[in-house]
Amino acid sequence: MVKYFDVQAIRKLFPAVEKLVYLDSGFQTPLSRPVKEALETFIREGYETAGPKSIWIDRMEATRAKVARLLNAAPQEIAFTKNTSESMNIAANALPLKPGDNVLMVHGDHPNNTYAFLNLKRKGIETRFVPMTEVIDADSFRPRIDANTKAISMSHVTFHAGHRFDIYGVGDLCKERNLYYVLDIMQAVGVVPIDAKRTGACFIGSGTHKGLLVPQGLGFLYWNRELTELEPAYLAAISLATPPSDFIARPDDMAPAPTAGRFEIGNFNLPAIHALGAALDLIESIGVENIQNHCFDLGDRLIAGLDQLGIALVGPRHRENRAPHIYVAALPAAEWIDFLTEKGVRVSPERDGIRISLGMFNTASDVDRFLDAVRQRLSAARSNKAA
Ligand SMILES: Cc1ncc(COP(=O)(O)O)c(C=O)c1O
Numbered sequence: 001m002v003k004y005f006d007v008q009a010i011r012k013l014f015p016a017v018e019k020l021v022y023l024d025s026g027f028q029t030p031l032s033r034p035v036k037e038a039l040e041t042f043i044r045e046g047y048e049t050a051g052p053k054s055i056w057i058d059r060m061e062a063t064r065a066k067v068a069r070l071l072n073a074a075p076q077e078i079a080f081t082k083n084t085s086e087s088m089n090i091a092a093n094a095l096p097l098k099p100g101d102n103v104l105m106v107h108g109d110h111p112n113n114t115y116a117f118l119n120l121k122r123k124g125i126e127t128r129f130v131p132m133t134e135v136i137d138a139d140s141f142r143p144r145i146d147a148n149t150k151a152i153s154m155s156h157v158t159f160h161a162g163h164r165f166d167i168y169g170v171g172d173l174c175k176e177r178n179l180y181y182v183l184d185i186m187q188a189v190g191v192v193p194i195d196a197k198r199t200g201a202c203f204i205g206s207g208t209h210k211g212l213l214v215p216q217g218l219g220f221l222y223w224n225r226e227l228t229e230l231e232p233a234y235l236a237a238i239s240l241a242t243p244p245s246d247f248i249a250r251p252d253d254m255a256p257a258p259t260a261g262r263f264e265i266g267n268f269n270l271p272a273i274h275a276l277g278a279a280l281d282l283i284e285s286i287g288v289e290n291i292q293n294h295c296f297d298l299g300d301r302l303i304a305g306l307d308q309l310g311i312a313l314v315g316p317r318h319r320e321n322r323a324p325h326i327y328v329a330a331l332p333a334a335e336w337i338d339f340l341t342e343k344g345v346r347v348s349p350e351r352d353g354i355r356i357s358l359g360m361f362n363t364a365s366d367v368d369r370f371l372d373a374v375r376q377r378l379s380a381a382r383s384n385k386a387a
Helices: 007-011 033-049 053-071 084-094 111-123 138-144 167-177 270-286 288-309 333-342 364-386
Strands: 078-081 102-106 126-130 149-155 180-184 203-207 219-223 326-329 348-350 353-357
Touching (some): 053 078, 078 084, 084 111, 084 149, 084 180, 084 203, 084 219, 111 149, 111 180, 138 167, 167 180, 270 288, 333 348, 333 353
Parallel strands (some): 149 180
Antiparallel strands (some): 078 219, 326 353, 348 353
16 A cells, blocks of 8 residues: 555544444544544633633634635635535525526435525425436536526535546536536545635535544535625624624624625534644645545555455446545445444445445555455355355
8 A cells, every 4th residue: 555644643543443443434533632632622721711712713713714725715715604504505595596597406415415405496496406327527417507507516525425526527517607506525525635716616515524523513615705796694793794893783784794704603613613623734734635545545445355255336436436435335234234333343324335434544454354344244144055
């Protein structure tokens, strides 16, 4: 295996992965020491000093700048949210759509981004689906665009089979046809390099509890700040260009902030944002490209092992259109999950098999331990049959 970074040193930061064969980053991250320390610092400060809020806010702004750097965006283009679902709902409701307009999506994409758009039916807006195929690119959408199509929304990486859709090609199509473009990068962020500007997206949303390594309950939303016609459906003092200094709400000055802060409402999930700052330091110190390459190499090893065992891979096989870190093996989940759990191997059940998902801390030996467990059971079943 090529050594892109010191994986053994990284493993020491994630105690859970020394105890389990953790192949479930597509579900949630195991917590790392830097994240735990950031959370503990917040608790200690709140507990002992009732919290220096101005310092907490400064730390939040530093984290915002790190999120922006990760996506090649400006800090003013990043809003903090609760999760992907909230980001997608904010995005869907900010698009200037009218009854009769339609939005194109991929059938079977994650429900947490799909419902945000399906719910626009209440406003007379239709969501139309292109079929989920191994490759989703501009050609998948082009024939479906009509005079009333105003937007395309999709995930970058699928949770259920590890497709990696062509976000840049579809972005070029949106530009050519003057369509709004909304992306869900929940399964990709932290593992796949993403250039927000190059996608041409107006909004990009995500949560942070997978590749970004923090506990559930924090998300973000990138907004292309040139698109000032995209206004928030919800408003609080903090969303305004000039929040009232006397804390009295007035109807005559409700212009939204010129930053992505226009999409933020109320107080923030400060402990999680601080934890995200620590996680992003770790990710930056390794480099997303290195994490991606490491996962791709482990994925090649996994695919070769599955081939040897005669187990089909559900979803794309080639690096051009597969995610580096999400693989589904065609093994019936109901028959395999308990067995693998007993063997100390953590994976997830999926629509068409079991999902093996990788992170920066996984090694070739994790992949081999999974394959060995599967091999043992298959050969035991074969011997029982022969007897
Ligand atoms: C593509 C995708 N979007 C969204 C989510 C989760 O949505 P939320 O962050 O709102 O919980 C997941 C998985 O949990 C996902 O795989």
